[in-house]
Amino acid sequence: MSAIETDVVIIGAGLSGIGAACHLIRNDPDTRFIILESRKSVGGTWDLFRYPGVRSDSDMHTLGYSFRPWRSENTIADGSSILKYIHETAVEYGVDQHIWYGQRVIKAEWSSTKQCWTLTLHNTSGDATFLTCLFINSCTGYYSYDDPYTPSFGGLEKFKGRFVHPQSWPSDLNYEGKRVVVIGSGATAVTIVPAMAAAANHVTMLQRSPTYIVSSPAVDPTVELLRRFLSSDVAGIIIRWRYILIQMIVYQLSRRFPKYVKNKLIDWVRLQVGDYCDVKKHFNPRYKPWDQRLCVASDGDLFNGIRNGDISVITQQINNLTEDGVRLASGFELKADIIVSATGLKMLPLGGMSFFVDDVKIDLSQCVVFRGAMLSGLPNMVVSVGYTNASWTLKVDLINRYFCRLKNFMDRKDFRSFCVVNKPPASETEPLLDFSSSYVMRSIDEFPRQGQNLPWRLYQNYILDIVTLRFSRFRHSALKFYK
Secondary structure, three states: OOOOOEEEEEEOOOHHHHHHHHHHHHHOOOOOEEEEEOOOOOOOHHHHOOOOOOEOOOOHHHHOEOOEOOOOOEOOOEHHHHHHHHHHHHHHHOHHHHEEEOOEEEEEEEEOOOOEEEEEEEOOOOOEEEEEEEEEEEOOOOEOOOOOOOOOOOOHHHOOOEEEOHHHOOOOOOOOOOEEEEEOOOHHHHHHHHHHHOOOOEEEEEEOOOOOEEEEOOEOHHHHHHHHHOOHHHHHHHHHHHHHHHHHHHHHHHHHOHHHHHHHHHHHHHHHHHHHOOHHHHOOOOOOOOOOOOEEEEOOHHHHHHHOOOEEEEEOOEEEEOOOEEEEOOOOEEEOOEEEEOOOOOEOHHHHOEEEEOOEEOOHHHOEEEOOOEEOOOOOEEEOOOOOOOOHHHHHHHHHHHHHHHHHHHHHHOOOEEEEOOOOOHHHOEEOOOOOOHHHHHHHHHOOEEOOOOOOOOOOOHHHHHHHHHOOOOOEOOEEEEO
């Protein structure tokens, strides 16, 4: 056997990757591990996105780590606070000393003879190095950091103003007193529109179709009350579970009684914008609640901007861009000094790396997830796929605990490798994410798939996942272990 340079390689030093490393420190401190990060610093998404108003779109009590509760008074946190939280966690647990920066994983090759992975890494100069390990924990997220999605806008070359994408926000952009058009209606648009409206002359949110938007307080008075009368640890547990249960109840109500929930969501918007906006036209989506992710307006900032005239919403198709702005399908020209294309992300499975098992390239779209943590046909590898109906980190936290438990089980039994060797037939599989958002539909066929029942299905249910990931036995006909 070849010499193993490290036990575990964690790919990605964002919120998920740092959490994965901390779980190893806490549960298996003798494990040797390395974190590979393609960028120059910790933070992942929260280091990449620098657009105005960048913040979480779910509460930090569940987005934060279970082992290091969120202590700030802000339930909805800005990007810089989240980045600081990740940095502080990395330093507190010492995992910052294990990070290799500027290292992109291009290829991962498994040898059944040697029972190990060999990774091909490229640094920022394109030079290749190689790293051998026993296990891979992929915490790369689900979208491309380098290649944001921008639709093909006719006439873009004619536009005289600034055209920008939130994922690559220019630091020199001055929008004070400017007319801004933000194209899109997802989480990024809902965040960026009120933030820019604070300084711009006027901001228009131009959407092809409406999105469900709910107002959520940035500071939750219930949280402050619990912290006042309970110890920090006890309050943290209660607060976290309170938000977990709220998320689960809202999601289940949305799936079981979609018409009722839809009417309630629209009624809440109408209460906040009154007659200042045509709610039926601009906030009445064609799809059911949670067919796409609900967007959050922190302290109702988007609705406040509509009421005071700083923000307007237009629901219409774009015909083309002009020298002075955007021409709509109706023929009306919307004047703009700055156009922001908040049109979604370009999804990318497992960071775009290639996988080989005994020199045979693996087609990820033919793999099926097992317990939401492994992929069929890929030995000694776990993937961190979070929730779409709740905070991403909730599921990732369970996966990382599961991996530590799995590794300890293998150590006790003297197993060196595992592999999910069976999978459901293709006719009994479905797309990995049950979401109708455009950015998902564009690329979902490139991703692994899920089955229709346990242990192949992602149920988006935290309590069920606690049972299956924290307490289930490892013995299963599809999961094989090797010495």
